[in-house]
Amino acid sequence: MTEPQYSLDDIRQNVTRIDNELLKLLAERRQLSLEVAKSKIQTAKPVRDQEREQDLLLRLIEVGKSHQLDAQYVTQIFHTIIEDSVLFQQAYLQKLANPDSLQPVARVSFLGAKGSYSNLASRSYFSKKQTKLVEMSCSTFRDVVSLVETGQADYGVLPIENTSSGSINEVYDLLQHTSLSIVGEITLPIEHCLLTAVDTRLEDIDTLYSHPQPHQQCSEYLHTMGNITQEYCSSTAEAMMKVAELKLPNVAAIGNASSGELYGLTPLKSGIANQQENFTRFIVVARKPVDVTSLIPAKTTLIMSTAQQAGSLVECLLVLRNLNINMTKLESRPVIGNPWEEMFYVDVEVNLKSEVMQQALEELTRLTRFIKVLGCYPIENVKPTEVEIEG
Incomplete structure (x- = not known):
């Protein structure tokens, strides 16, 4: 049997050294992204350049191959780095705007x-x-x-x-x-888990503490547990605190595993949500709205009440379509005190200060009984730039 070239301690020291170097380089890269944001102010270019990101990822995949690194591995790492860079630049630009x-x-x-x-x-x-x-x-x-x-x-x-x-x-x-x-x-x-304060078995659990929302999100798995007594709490934290106080083998809480550690709880069963992507x-x-610079993607949320006649809502939605405004959310809620009347909540991917949004508001004001902007704010969810990875 061949003797290892390095001792385990030597290997661990080298891994630590490389990790420290990686962190230093990531910090240096982040600061350079700040310089990029400053230059974009001068040129009025948007923070994201999807075409450049795609070229960057393709080049990195090729470089990774020369180092025997899998394309998916390289892509996953740099998606995270790009997301951090985008959010870091957005935060900087928003501070300047506000x-x-x-x-x-x-x-x-x-x-x-x-x-x-x-x-x-x-x-x-x-x-x-x-x-x-x-x-x-x-x-x-x-x-x-x-x-x-x-x-x-x-x-x-x-x-x-x-x-x-x-x-x-x-x-x-x-x-x-x-x-x-x-x-x-x-x-x-x-990431919902069943959390307990003492060592126990799943079949011994007969009482579950939870906020109503997590209970609803895990309803399919909970149904398989049979006749469980459900105790609703004001939050997942309260549910975890209650189980931690009881310290009984027959009770559990629905919550996050890392949060459960704060209360001395351990996961008995993980991944119990109805959907894996939860x-x-x-x-x-x-109290005050913020200004969103035109260099970053923005979302505007508004509420409106339409006339109580056929086609009123459709006319409003056609305004958005005709102006090529992407609507990401439409939610209706009853107007308290006015039976059969509804208030519509709308999210659109456009900056409130843009000419197209101002035109939309002008047209919607004529078509609605009531309209109010609830806010304009940066889109924080950075969608990864897709690249084709050869199998």
Whole structure:
């Protein structure tokens, strides 16, 4: 048997050295992307250049092959790097566009205690802004909004829709009556697990603590568990806290595995969501709207009430189609106090300040009984540039 050329300690030291060098190079690359953003201000070029990204990826795949690196591996790594670069440039440009909103520390309200999905979304969103958080836990969505409205919090983070359970109606209803503006969004992968405080078996679980949304998102798996007593909580964090307090072999909570660690819980069963690709989109609200530079992709959200006659909504949607405005969301909610009347929520991928959006608003104002812009904000979800990988 051939003796290894290096000892295990030597190998680990070399791996550590290379990892440190990689981190240094990634930091250097990120700073160069900032210089790119500065140059784009002078030339008025958009942050993303899909054609250049595609050429870059194809070149890197070829270079990777010469180092015996798989094309999919190279692509996956650089998709992440490109996403970080785009978001880093967007954050820089947004700071220039909104100098009054520069805050090294932000007070942020969210549903649940530390470890809730809303808390994870808050941390993820503001970490990209390089902003420290003062975290303000709330027991209801109404409280999240109220803290911002009264100035006790600078921002509120609210879940708006999930790929499995759909729209979160309570949040849409709150948006109908608040004076707050949507200033940002973030999409978070949701990884539901059954979490327990003690060693136990799946067949011993007869009581489950959960927020209603995760329960709905995991309904198919929970159905296979038979007759389970469901105890609803105000958040996933509260559900985890309850199970941690009980320390019983027959109870479990639905939550995120890393969040469960905060409460001393361990996963008994992972991947229990109805859909493997389970994501929740969160919105960020504030008292004042933000300006979105034309160099980055933007989304505008508005609400409108149409006339109570056939074809009224269709006429409004035709305005968007005729102006080639991409609508990404259409949601209807009843108008409280007005039976059979509905308010429509619309997300469009266009900057509020653009000529085409201003024209659309002018036409929609003539066609609707009521219309209000809820906010214009940067699109934070960076779609990967696709390249063909030879099999």
